[in-house]
Amino acid sequence: MSPAGPQRRGPGRRPGAGDTRGEILVAARAEFAAKGYDASSVRAIARQAGVDPALVHHYFGTKEKVFVAAMALPFDPADRLPQVLAGDPAQLGERLVRTFLGIWADPDFRAPMLGMLRSAFTGEQGAKLLREFVGSALLGRIVQAIGPVDPLRVQTAVAQMVGVAILRYVVRLEPLASADPDEIVALVAPTVQRALLG
Amino acid sequence: MSPAGPQRRGPGRRPGAGDTRGEILVAARAEFAAKGYDASSVRAIARQAGVDPALVHHYFGTKEKVFVAAMALPFDPADRLPQVLAGDPAQLGERLVRTFLGIWADPDFRAPMLGMLRSAFTGEQGAKLLREFVGSALLGRIVQAIGPVDPLRVQTAVAQMVGVAILRYVVRLEPLASADPDEIVALVAPTVQRALLG
Numbered sequence: 001m002s003p004a005g006p007q008r009r010g011p012g013r014r015p016g017a018g019d020t021r022g023e024i025l026v027a028a029r030a031e032f033a034a035k036g037y038d039a040s041s042v043r044a045i046a047r048q049a050g051v052d053p054a055l056v057h058h059y060f061g062t063k064e065k066v067f068v069a070a071m072a073l074p075f076d077p078a079d080r081l082p083q084v085l086a087g088d089p090a091q092l093g094e095r096l097v098r099t100f101l102g103i104w105a106d107p108d109f110r111a112p113m114l115g116m117l118r119s120a121f122t123g124e125q126g127a128k129l130l131r132e133f134v135g136s137a138l139l140g141r142i143v144q145a146i147g148p149v150d151p152l153r154v155q156t157a158v159a160q161m162v163g164v165a166i167l168r169y170v171v172r173l174e175p176l177a178s179a180d181p182d183e184i185v186a187l188v189a190p191t192v193q194r195a196l197l198g
Numbered sequence: 199m200s201p202a203g204p205q206r207r208g209p210g211r212r213p214g215a216g217d218t219r220g221e222i223l224v225a226a227r228a229e230f231a232a233k234g235y236d237a238s239s240v241r242a243i244a245r246q247a248g249v250d251p252a253l254v255h256h257y258f259g260t261k262e263k264v265f266v267a268a269m270a271l272p273f274d275p276a277d278r279l280p281q282v283l284a285g286d287p288a289q290l291g292e293r294l295v296r297t298f299l300g301i302w303a304d305p306d307f308r309a310p311m312l313g314m315l316r317s318a319f320t321g322e323q324g325a326k327l328l329r330e331f332v333g334s335a336l337l338g339r340i341v342q343a344i345g346p347v348d349p350l351r352v353q354t355a356v357a358q359m360v361g362v363a364i365l366r367y368v369v370r371l372e373p374l375a376s377a378d379p380d381e382i383v384a385l386v387a388p389t390v391q392r393a394l395l396g
Contacts, residue, residue, distance in 0.1 A: 121368055152381060
């Protein structure tokens with residue numbers, strides 16, 4: 001908040017140099033907003049931030065992780081997927097719904113996620129960004145993990161979960177808004193299970 | 199568009215008197231925004247518009263119809279419900295999903311509906327309005343028509359349909375965005391059927 005900026009800096013470094021990470025995030029937000037997720041690259045983000053691409057990789061890792069940080073998500077939701085997808089296929093729906101509800105219960109995740117959804121409502125730019133990220137980070141991995149499955153089936157399963165999140169956390173319909181996660185899992189997991197694994 | 203205003207007026211009437219309907223809608227929007235759906239009344243809307251409540255009923259009918267007009271919905275989605283709910287219970291899920299998709303396919307319905315959803319994302323005022331209208335106009339009637347059913351089950355069925363609408367029309371995920379309604383009905387109707395009628 002002070003005019004000098006809140007970042008700690010080493011002595012003798014030029015002003016702002018301590019916030020390379022922040023500058024990369026500013027560049028990333030501009031890049032993702034302008035081009036969407038798929039067409040953006042770590043290289044272009046680095047160029048826009050005036051740093052070496054290796055530095056972007058050093059701070060964040062992959063493009064997906066740059067995106068997650070730029071959107072202020074507290075973690076990459078897709079990081080939970082391998083564990084969820086790896087267990088007993090007969091309980092896949094249950095694990096997915098339980099993990100999804102657990103992630104949405106975290107306000108630090110929910111706020112930026114709702115911000116992304118809001119911007120999808122506002123214009124095609126936001127919709128494209130969300131669509132490409134969800135497609136790449138989530139849907140692609142689900143299809144990859146459970147084998148050849150009709151993408152439309154996967155998307156209706158995701159629609160069931162997204163609809164629950166919106167009615168529970170945005171519209172706040174009762175009793176859904178206050179329901180115990182176990183109750184919701186009991187009702188919704190069979191739907192997700194059937195959609196994914198017939 | 200002309201400075202004199204687009205409304206037709208009888209000769210000798212005071213300027214604006216021909217737009218009583220419009221004035222009622224302005225008052226209605228203010229009333230619904232301030233109090234939400236449940237606490238608003240035709241009487242209070244009439245008072246705010248400076249007209250007799252009978253005139254509001256004359257122009258619009260019930261509070262629900264005032265709301266539908268104020269939100270610029272081209273028709274009251276709940277008007278379709280009696281027909282949908284009346285047929286063979288074994289095909290209830292199919293009729294609901296097909297009707298829901300048909301309504302959302304109409305851009306004149308979709309635009310104001312998306313506006314309401316957007317304002318629900320923006321703050322509690324919009325969320326409350328949507329929640330109370332959906333609760334009163336839709337959920338209440340479904341429960342009334344199919345008999346005692348766990349409201350949470352009804353809401354997970356609605357969540358499935360709302361999720362499909364959002365991924366199809368807001369996020370525009372492919373293949374869902376371009377899928378034939380019949381394909382979506384085939385995948386989603388069984389979920390809705392099971393949620394409502396076990």
